[in-house]
Amino acid sequence: xxxxxxxxxxxxxxxxxxxxxxxxxxxxxxxxxxxxxxxxxxxxxxxxxxxxxxxxxxxxxxxxxxxxxxxxxxxxxxxxxxxxxxxxxxxxxxxxxxxxxxxxxxxxxxxxxxxxxxxxxxxxxxxxxxxxxxxxxxxxxxxxxxxxxxxxxxxxxxxxxxxxxxxxxxxxxxxxxxxxxxxxxxxxxxxxxxxxxxxxxxxxxxxxxxxxxxxxxxxxxxxxxxxxxxxxxxxxxxxxxxxxx
Amino acid sequence: xxxxxxxxxxxxxxxxxxxxxxxxxxxxxxxxxxxxxxxxxxxxxxxxxxxxxxxxxxxxxxxxxxxxxxxxxxxxxxxxxxxxxxxxxxxxxxxxxxxxxxxxxxxxxxxxxxxxxxxxxxxxxxxxxxxxxxxxxxxxxxxxxxxxxxxxxxxxxxxxxxxxxxxxxxxxxxxxxxxxxxxxxxxxxxxxxxxxxxxxxxxxxxxxxxxxxxxxxxxxxxxxxxxxxxxxxxxxxxxxxxxxxxxxxxxxxxxxxxxxxxxxxxxxxxxxxxxxxxxxxxxxxxxxxxxxxxxxxxxxxxxxxxxxxxxxxxxxxxxxxxxxxxxxxxxxxxxxxxxxxxxxxxxxxxxxxxx
Numbered sequence: 099x100x101x102x103x104x105x106x107x108x109x110x111x112x113x114x115x116x117x118x119x120x121x122x123x124x125x126x127x128x129x130x131x132x133x134x135x136x137x138x139x140x141x142x143x144x145x146x147x148x149x150x151x152x153x154x155x156x157x158x159x160x161x162x163x164x165x166x167x168x169x170x171x172x173x174x175x176x177x178x179x180x181x182x183x184x185x186x187x188x189x190x191x192x193x194x195x196x197x198x199x200x201x202x203x204x205x206x207x208x209x210x211x212x213x214x215x216x217x218x219x220x221x222x223x224x225x226x227x228x229x230x231x232x233x234x235x236x237x238x239x240x241x242x243x244x245x246x247x248x249x250x251x252x253x254x255x256x257x258x259x260x261x262x263x264x265x266x267x268x269x270x271x272x273x274x275x276x277x278x279x280x281x282x283x284x285x286x287x288x289x290x291x292x293x294x295x296x297x298x299x300x301x302x303x304x305x306x307x308x309x310x311x312x313x314x315x316x317x318x319x320x321x322x323x324x325x326x327x328x329x330x331x332x333x334x335x336x337x338x339x340x341x342x343x
Numbered sequence: 344x345x346x347x348x349x350x351x352x353x354x355x356x357x358x359x360x361x362x363x364x365x366x367x368x369x370x371x372x373x374x375x376x377x378x379x380x381x382x383x384x385x386x387x388x389x390x391x392x393x394x395x396x397x398x399x400x401x402x403x404x405x406x407x408x409x410x411x412x413x414x415x416x417x418x419x420x421x422x423x424x425x426x427x428x429x430x431x432x433x434x435x436x437x438x439x440x441x442x443x444x445x446x447x448x449x450x451x452x453x454x455x456x457x458x459x460x461x462x463x464x465x466x467x468x469x470x471x472x473x474x475x476x477x478x479x480x481x482x483x484x485x486x487x488x489x490x491x492x493x494x495x496x497x498x499x500x501x502x503x504x505x506x507x508x509x510x511x512x513x514x515x516x517x518x519x520x521x522x523x524x525x526x527x528x529x530x531x532x533x534x535x536x537x538x539x540x541x542x543x544x545x546x547x548x549x550x551x552x553x554x555x556x557x558x559x560x561x562x563x564x565x566x567x568x569x570x571x572x573x574x575x576x577x578x579x580x581x582x583x584x585x586x587x588x589x590x591x592x593x594x595x596x597x598x599x600x601x602x603x604x605x606x607x608x609x610x611x612x613x614x615x616x617x618x619x620x621x622x623x624x625x626x627x628x629x630x631x632x633x634x635x636x637x638x639x640x641x642x643x644x645x646x647x648x649x650x651x652x653x654x655x656x657x658x659x660x661x662x663x664x665x666x667x668x669x670x671x672x673x674x675x676x677x678x679x680x681x682x683x684x685x686x687x688x689x690x691x692x693x694x695x696x697x698x
Contacts, residue, residue: 160546161547161548162407163548165429165430171403175405175406178391178408184540204395
């Protein structure tokens with residue numbers, strides 16, 4: 099029997115994302131997960147800078163905008179100031195893996211009882227599609243116009259694998275490339291919040307997400323690229339689950 | 344009850360007693376005692392302490408806790424204080440109160456760990472980009488530092504703007520007898536803006552006020568101009584010492600004002616009519632202290648432990664061309680009484696050039 103589709107109360111009626119962008123979909127799933135657990139009025143959303151900052155106009159939870167990269171540190175302050183709140187960060191790959199790498203790793207290192215949503219689209223989106231640490235080898239961007247030269251700039255950066263080295267609660271990499279994987283992404287987001295509600299510590303969900311605008315392709319091709327190209331480099335799956343220790 | 348305490352320890356205890364329940368910091372000389380004291384005392388008081396991985400991260404945690412309405416504190420010195428500026432800029436933009444302590448050390452870059460007053464430009468003008476000031480308090484004793492902590496929190500909350508307690512490493516390191524204030528509890532939920540989860544209310548956003556509150560260019564400008572004009576009108580603090588009949592007036596703050604006062608007392612006995620204006624707030628600068636200058640006055644001497652003389656710019660603005668202003672910049676040295684008197688004589692004999 100078909101379920102009624104209900105718009106989450108937390109979701110606003112408009113968003114500022116480009117057509118085909120994955121952020122809106124992720125925002126909807128976060129709102130659904132919070133509401134399914136009845137914690138939407140107790141949630142504090144910490145975001146920073148880049149396209150991900152528009153999340154606060156989509157998911158209407160109480161929100162704090164951190165400095166570029168510093169959302170995990172700001173959330174660590176919030177965690178202590180509001181011990182009973184549901185605290186999560188929402189960041190893109192430039193934000194969390196480039197300028198904010200230190201804050202990302204140390205929040206995990208302290209095993210903060212927070213949930214980190216990390217959206218990996220392989221570019222700096224808001225500033226016009228420059229190379230990010232996550233950009234694939236050979237990928238053309240505004241600062242790698244002949245394709246990323248990994249001999250000079252390093253290999254695509256794997257933040258989830260780094261965090262999974264630490265004794266955190268949970269790390270999973272997901273993708274938005276098809277309905278099945280979107281459903282799995284929602285389950286991962288749900289688990290990351292359940293861990294926090296159970297006081298299990300830090301959970302990190304990486305979501306491979308398309309950026310049709312800066313990948314210079316239509317949304318259908320962009321979602322296909324997620325499957326055929328991006329997920330080849332960034333393998334999906336659970337990288338750490340403390341339950342399995 | 345009087346108790347003997349080191350400046351940095353006393354400031355930490357005063358913050359706890361003012362209701363501060365979140366501190367994050369990183370060790371750097373000469374402020375490390377604050378981090379050490381808070382590491383055990385904060386837990387005892389029921390608050391949270393985090394030794395952060397960097398000052399960048401520490402001030403970010405403070406930003407988060409301040410957004411939730413807590414009384415928060417951070418502290419640093421020299422290059423560590425530089426890293427705090429990013430967070431201060433954001434705390435300013437979101438109009439949140441906090442208290443940051445700068446225990447000043449000497450020199451550019453890594454510099455040295457000896458006391459100095461050479462962060463004046465950074466704390467008084469602004470250390471981050473944009474249009475703002477922090478409220479800046481410059482105590483001259485451990486007791487005054489303690490007394491200014493609670494006042495700084497009150498004013499930071501009144502104006503929704505960070506405050507800086509700015510003192511040299513000497514005041515941070517020396518022990519003096521003090522009377523501590525009573526313990527006060529602070530309710531983080533007393534503010535309409537405190538973040539705690541929306542609880543059925545509309546969403547609250549903590550970010551630059553230009554996005555949601557002062558959304559027109561005119562409103563943004565008016566808010567900033569009105570706020571800082573009110574601070575400049577209402578919050579100037581200073582001490583005037585023997586200025587009414589003076590031929591010379593020193594302008595000195597912090598540890599420098601104490602050696603200066605001693606030199607003034609000795610010089611007075613030698614017949615030199617000299618006094619002092621001691622700014623207690625550096626922002627707002629106490630220009631009211633300069634409104635009436637004695638007819639007899641031959642010069643105003645800005646004396647500071649910096650290589651270039653930073654405060655002298657504000658002294659010149661306050662004097663506004665009415666009298667000659669002299670820049671006595673002493674680097675990392677605190678002049679002794681003889682050196683002060685020798686400088687006074689040089690000014691009176693026309694041997695020093697005004698700026």
